[in-house]
Amino acid sequence: MSSKELDLRQMHDTEFPLPMEMQGNVAITSLSKIYNWSRRSSMWPMLFGLACCAIEMIGTASSRFDFSRFGMEVMRATPRQSDLMIVSGTVTKKMIVPIVRLYNQMPEPKYVMAMGACASGGGPFKEGYNVVSGIDKYLPVDVYVPGCPPTPQALLYGLIALQKKIDGQSLANLDDVPWYGVGPSEPTPIPILGPDIIDPRQMDLIRRQAELAAAGMPVGVRELPPVIKTVKAIPSKAAKAAVAEVIDEGEAQRREEIMRRRQAVLARKRARDAAKGA
Amino acid sequence: MVDYEVQAPPTTGSAQDAAAYLKAKFPGAVSDDTRPGFQGVIVEAGKLTEVAQAIRDELGYNYLSSATAVDYHGAGDHMEMVYHAYRISGGGALNFKVQTDREKPVIPSLVSLYPGADFQEREAYDLYGIHFSGHPNLKRILMWEGFEGHPMRKDWKEAYYEGEAKPFDSRWPSGWVHRAEEKNIYGSNVRYPADFDLSKLADRSDEAVYSSASIGVDYQRMTDPDDIRTDQLVVNMGPHHPSTHGVFRMVLKLDGETITGLEPVMGYLHRNHEKIGERNTYLHNIPFTDRLDYISSMGNNFGYVMAVEQLMALGARYTAPTYRSEVIRVLMAELTRIVNHLWSIGFFLNDIGAFFTPMLYANAEREKILDFFEATAGSRLMCNYMRFGGVFKDLPERIRSTANLMNDKIRDYNTMEFLSDMINERLPRFLEEYDRYLTGNEILLERTVGQGVLSAQDAIAMSCAGPLLRGSGVAYDVRRADPYSIYPELDFDIPVGKQGDLFDRYKVRMDEMHESLRILRQLLPRLEQTKGEDIMVGTKAYSPRIPQGEAYGRVENPKGELGFYVVSWGDAKGTQNPWRYHVRAPSFINLTALGPMSVGQKVADVVAILGSIDIVLGETDR
Numbered sequence: 024m025s026s027k028e029l030d031l032r033q034m035h036d037t038e039f040p041l042p043m044e045m046q047g048n049v050a051i052t053s054l055s056k057i058y059n060w061s062r063r064s065s066m067w068p069m070l071f072g073l074a075c076c077a078i079e080m081i082g083t084a085s086s087r088f089d090f091s092r093f094g095m096e097v098m099r100a101t102p103r104q105s106d107l108m109i110v111s112g113t114v115t116k117k118m119i120v121p122i123v124r125l126y127n128q129m130p131e132p133k134y135v136m137a138m139g140a141c142a143s144g145g146g147p148f149k150e151g152y153n154v155v156s157g158i159d160k161y162l163p164v165d166v167y168v169p170g171c172p173p174t175p176q177a178l179l180y181g182l183i184a185l186q187k188k189i190d191g192q193s194l195a196n197l198d199d200v201p202w203y204g205v206g207p208s209e210p211t212p213i214p215i216l217g218p219d220i221i222d223p224r225q226m227d228l229i230r231r232q233a234e235l236a237a238a239g240m241p242v243g244v245r246e247l248p249p250v251i252k253t254v255k256a257i258p259s260k261a262a263k264a265a266v267a268e269v270i271d272e273g274e275a276q277r278r279e280e281i282m283r284r285r286q287a288v289l290a291r292k293r294a295r296d297a298a299k300g301a
Numbered sequence: 302m303v304d305y306e307v308q309a310p311p312t313t314g315s316a317q318d319a320a321a322y323l324k325a326k327f328p329g330a331v332s333d334d335t336r337p338g339f340q341g342v343i344v345e346a347g348k349l350t351e352v353a354q355a356i357r358d359e360l361g362y363n364y365l366s367s368a369t370a371v372d373y374h375g376a377g378d379h380m381e382m383v384y385h386a387y388r389i390s391g392g393g394a395l396n397f398k399v400q401t402d403r404e405k406p407v408i409p410s411l412v413s414l415y416p417g418a419d420f421q422e423r424e425a426y427d428l429y430g431i432h433f434s435g436h437p438n439l440k441r442i443l444m445w446e447g448f449e450g451h452p453m454r455k456d457w458k459e460a461y462y463e464g465e466a467k468p469f470d471s472r473w474p475s476g477w478v479h480r481a482e483e484k485n486i487y488g489s490n491v492r493y494p495a496d497f498d499l500s501k502l503a504d505r506s507d508e509a510v511y512s513s514a515s516i517g518v519d520y521q522r523m524t525d526p527d528d529i530r531t532d533q534l535v536v537n538m539g540p541h542h543p544s545t546h547g548v549f550r551m552v553l554k555l556d557g558e559t560i561t562g563l564e565p566v567m568g569y570l571h572r573n574h575e576k577i578g579e580r581n582t583y584l585h586n587i588p589f590t591d592r593l594d595y596i597s598s599m600g601n602n603f604g605y606v607m608a609v610e611q612l613m614a615l616g617a618r619y620t621a622p623t624y625r626s627e628v629i630r631v632l633m634a635e636l637t638r639i640v641n642h643l644w645s646i647g648f649f650l651n652d653i654g655a656f657f658t659p660m661l662y663a664n665a666e667r668e669k670i671l672d673f674f675e676a677t678a679g680s681r682l683m684c685n686y687m688r689f690g691g692v693f694k695d696l697p698e699r700i701r702s703t704a705n706l707m708n709d710k711i712r713d714y715n716t717m718e719f720l721s722d723m724i725n726e727r728l729p730r731f732l733e734e735y736d737r738y739l740t741g742n743e744i745l746l747e748r749t750v751g752q753g754v755l756s757a758q759d760a761i762a763m764s765c766a767g768p769l770l771r772g773s774g775v776a777y778d779v780r781r782a783d784p785y786s787i788y789p790e791l792d793f794d795i796p797v798g799k800q801g802d803l804f805d806r807y808k809v810r811m812d813e814m815h816e817s818l819r820i821l822r823q824l825l826p827r828l829e830q831t832k833g834e835d836i837m838v839g840t841k842a843y844s845p846r847i848p849q850g851e852a853y854g855r856v857e858n859p860k861g862e863l864g865f866y867v868v869s870w871g872d873a874k875g876t877q878n879p880w881r882y883h884v885r886a887p888s889f890i891n892l893t894a895l896g897p898m899s900v901g902q903k904v905a906d907v908v909a910i911l912g913s914i915d916i917v918l919g920e921t922d923r
Contacts, residue, residue: 070543074570074919075595077547078682085664100543116490117445117506118548118569121540141572145490147589149481150580151573152452152459153444156482156490172682216506218449219460219491228487229499236495 034060055194062106062132063094063186069105070098071125074112076139076172088175093182102128107185108162111172113141113148114155116220120213126162127210131202134189136181137164140171147171161222162211312361312388316341316395319360327352334398338615338850338869341396349399349409353384357414362386362395364777365415365764367853367864367885370425372403374455376871376880380406380431383866385853385885386415389761389775391782394853401431410436417764419893428453428575438513443568443922446509449494453576460485460492466878467580468844511535516554516564533561536904540569544652544908547918551895551907558903563896567889570922578882582844583609583689586882590865591683593884594920597641599633599674600858602687607785608854608865609689609847613839616848616875620838625831626691627787632824633677633686634856635817636670639728641859642810643667645915649807650739652912653748659739666731669723676700676716689845691837696828717829724821732814740811749803753898753910756801763893767861768809769914773801779857793820806913813859846875853885860915861887884923888916 031050035041039051072080083090084098099105102125114122126135137158140146145156158164165188168181192199202208212223221229311318320342323331330348334341344352356362367385380401385394399408410433411418422433423442430451433439440446450457461481463469471478482488510516516535539550548569554562574593578586590605591598613619622630644667647660671681676697678684686692700714714722739745755765760773770777778795780788796812798805839845847869855864864885869876891914899907 071541073548074572075592075682078595082664082668082681085668086661087665087668113570113572115569115571117571118540121569125541147592148572148577149490150459150461150463151577152490153568153571153573154490160489174681215502216445216447216504217502218447218494218497221491221502222487222489225487226499229493229497232486232493233497233499236497 055192058194059189059192063189065094065097066107066134066182066185066189067097067099067105068095068107068109069102069125069129070100071108072111073114073118074141076111076142079172079175079178080109080111080138083175083178088179090179090182093179093186095182102126103130105129106132107134107136109136109138109178110142110158110162110164111138113146114158115153116155116214117153117216119155119158119161119220120216122158123161123211123213127213131208132200134165134185135162136166136168136185138168138178138181139173140169143167143169155220161214312359313390313392316393319356319362319395322360323352323355326355334396336849338612338848340851341394341398343398343400346399346401346408349411350414352397353411353414356386356395356397360395361388361390364389364761365411365417366394366855366862367866367883368411368415368418368421368425369866369881369883369885370429370431370453371868371881371883372429372453372455373870374403378403380429382408382425382431383851384411384418385864385866387783389777391777393783396853406431407434408432409434410439412436415764416759416762417890417893419763420889424889427451430454440509440513441568443571445506445568447503447505452573459573459576460490465580467582467585510552510564510566513552513564516552516562538907539566545911546648546916547921549911549916549918549921551911553899553904553907555904560899560902560904560907563899563907565892565895567892567918567922570918572919572923574884574923575882579879581879581882582877583847583879584844586879587687588683588685590884591685592919593886593923594641594858594860594863594888594917595682596644596917597637597859598682598684599637599678599686600641600856601863602684603630603634603786604854604856604858604863605865605867606687606689606854607856608852608867611852611854612847612850612867612869613689613845615850618839620690622691623835623838624787625695625828625834626836626838628824628827628831629692629696629836630687631786631788631791632821632828633674633684633692635820635824636673638817638859639814640667640670641915642814645859645912646735646807646810649909649912649915650745653745653803653909655739655745659735662731662735666728669727673700673716673719673723688837690839691835693837695836717825720821720828721825724818724825728814728818732811732818736811740808745807746804748909749807749913751800751802752906753803753902753913754801755894755898759897760801760894763897764890765861765894766887766891767857767859767915768806768813769861769891769894771795772798772806772809772913774798774805779855779862783855785856791820791823793817803909803913810915844877846877847879848875849873855885858887860917860920861891863887863920884920886920886923888914888918888921889923892916892921 031047034050034052034056036052036056041049082088108126108129137143141148142158145154148154149156166181166185168177170177194200197204215221215223311322323342327348330345331342331352334343364387365384366387369383371381371383373379373381380403382399384397387394401408408431410422412422420442422436423439425431426433426439427441427443428451441448534555536553536555537550538553539545540548550566550569552564552566553560574589578589587602587605590601593601643663647663650659651657674684675681677694678686696716698716700716700719755773757773757775760770760775774797776795776797781795793816796809796816798809849869851868853864853866855862866883866885867879868881870880895911895914898910902910
């Protein structure tokens with residue numbers, strides 16, 4: 024529950040007008056709105072830190088920044104009681120296995136926040152042999168918070184962004200609330216620590232590659248798409264000529280016209296200022 | 302060949318005396334390292350145990366600080382194990398090396414002589430594939446069992462490999478870069494061996510843990526549903542556990558509630574600092590050091606720039622950092638110590654049941670120091686502040702925190718007033734308050750006194766460092782034992798414990814904060830006096846050329862002795878990228894003592910014992 028008291032006027036969500044004297048006491052609202060409001064105001068993150076970002080996450084939870092103001096004070100150490108997984112730090116291949124297990128144990132609705140550069144895309148350690156290039160290779164991410172590490176303010180902004188996302192969800196739309204769909208949702212397959220980390224979803228591809236390798240074909244490297252040719256440095260005169268070629272006649276005239284008008288305005292302003300000064 | 306005369310072993314002299322003694326005692330097996338810029342002696346692998354015995358027992362080098370491997374692929378084609386041993390009474394290092402073949406690297410293990418070599422040898426086995434004959438538990442430590450290859454070898458290439466050294470050609474001068482995922486067929490950071498047999502695919506990473514020496518569980522039997530045994534219980538704590546201070550895992554073997562075996566499992570945050578560090582230029586590595594012990598980034602910077610400055614000093618055009626920059630460095634290092642100890646004591650109390658309140662108070666104080674860091678270096682946590690030859694920016698005139706909340710006042714202070722207020726008023730008041738409510742607290746005493754005892758002998762043998770070592774009564778502090786920067790002219794004491802229990806470690810940290818404040822008070826007039834002096838000397842080149850050689854720079858970081866072993870090799874004109882960049886991480890080596898301290902204790906105590914070691918996973922796993 025947010026520390027600010029519930030303002031019923033904000034909850035009011037209908038065309039139906041309320042008499043003046045009842046405003047503040049009564050609100051008529053949609054089920055989606057009240058449902059979203061209660062979820063977004065008690066978003067319990069998992070007490071789960073990976074690396075440097077966890078320090079800033081604790082900083083955000085501490086008294087100075089205090090994210091309990093937004094209904095997030097209850098950090099749960101067990102995934103079974105948490106709504107939000109803040110992936111706060113570098114995800115390594117060794118650690119992705121427990122992370123996916125934890126995610127699968129979280130009850131729905133559940134959200135994932137990628138905090139910091141590493142969780143978003145590998146960050147400064149991306150090239151490392153034990154580093155997963157972002158948690159989104161395995162789990163669906165709702166909010167990315169940039170920074171290395173993000174400041175507490177940035178994390179708070181990310182959490183508020185998540186609340187906004189929840190506000191926009193509708194109970195009438197199963198795409199928004201898939202956990203009310205028919206049947207249980209599929210757990211994310213747990214990666215295997217083989218000779219390198221193995222994503223079970225890529226098993227077919229790995230098998231095909233192994234067959235290629237057995238046939239003596241080169242494997243593992245993808246043909247790159249053709250890249251834009253690097254523009255060589257152009258000497259300044261030639262550059263001007265090249266640019267002039269691009270600008271057509273009409274364009275040049277328009278530019279001149281704009282320039283003339285601007286200068287006229289500027290001249291009037293100067294005259295006015297001079298008169299004032301005198 | 303010079304004929305040495307065997308004399309009584311020098312137990313106090315310099316490393317040169319010790320080397321001369323060794324050469325006389327083991328003729329033929331010990332020789333000087335004659336490569337330019339290298340120090341120490343090279344020991345023949347077959348004689349290593351005997352020589353190490355003499356080094357420890359006769360010469361008195363009883364503290365093995367660092368043991369690490371270097372792969373000289375394409376530069377002599379041999380593997381090398383480098384040891385740095387110190388006397389616990391103080392003084393410089395005796396650096397001895399063993400060389401071995403790259404194809405079949407075997408080196409005798411030193412665990413029986415220096416138990417502190419345990420994890421470091423396992424790391425060398427994991428990352429370099431060196432076999433240590435006689436090691437009791439030679440298993441992978443940072444990567445998982447079953448991982449293909451030994452990634453720190455020079456000829457091992459990672460999945461996103463682009464070039465041997467930065468800057469990569471694609472980025473500069475071409476100015477074009479592909480996202481690494483686009484090149485990889487799997488679209489992610491993986492690479493499988495060419496002869497990958499999917500039919501034999503099995504996750505064996507846990508089996509190795511459970512069958513390790515200290516747990517000794519028959520994994521097959523444990524997972525067999527027909528054979529249920531009740532006599533022992535194996536409990537996993539972590540990697541996701543609120544009191545393991547990060548992604549650390551302990552496998553406990555329990556008899557009732559008593560611990561009979563403990564196997565630390567790490568590597569869940571192994572993010573390849575050293576491999577990336579070898580591709581980086583020297584300057585690139587400074588922000589990476591921030592992310593080792595991410596609570597005390599300034600201290601990490603200090604150790605690394607000291608190591609590289611040692612190498613630069615081998616060259617002709619070297620000027621030492623100015624006095625002002627040294628003062629600022631020490632200022633930052635000591636503030637970092639306070640930041641770290643506030644944090645670690647807060648969480649230690651959290652672990653023993655003083656739930657969150659002391660931590661929140663400590664953290665509120667810490668934020669004030671972070672404000673100062675932010676105003677000076679531009680970042681709260683990852684300061685990236687020190688450079689070779691100084692620091693990159695002087696202290697600001699005023700501190701205006703842009704990190705204000707809406708309901709907060711605009712903070713605008715004169716920097717020196719802010720510092721002196723913090724050092725003379727706020728922090729002493731806070732420490733006094735903390736002392737009053739906690740240090741004599743009966744619950745705290747009950748939980749900590751006499752628990753998790755580590756004797757002084759064990760602490761030295763296991764290469765423990767920092768408050769863990771000093772809590773056991775060993776007054777060993779790099780700032781005094783092997784002084785650097787301006788510490789010799791500063792007046793401070795080294796707090797030590799008496800019996801080496803949890804309470805002593807807590808008390809040492811509290812006292813160290815008082816001592817840091819004492820140092821800081823001496824720094825303030827020095828800052829005033831040196832106002833306006835240069836803060837940086839020498840070249841500001843993006844990629845300075847570092848002369849060939851090796852250096853081991855170590856500082857007393859809040860968590861213990863942090864060492865950087867940097868080798869510059871491969872180009873006689875000087876190199877732009879380190880050949881080897883190794884971090885002697887105190888959190889990593891201090892964990893050697895976790896098992897011996899915990900056996901016989903209760904489950905609830907192991908949490909407190911881990912908290913009292915004060916690990917940070919960024920540094921443990923690197």
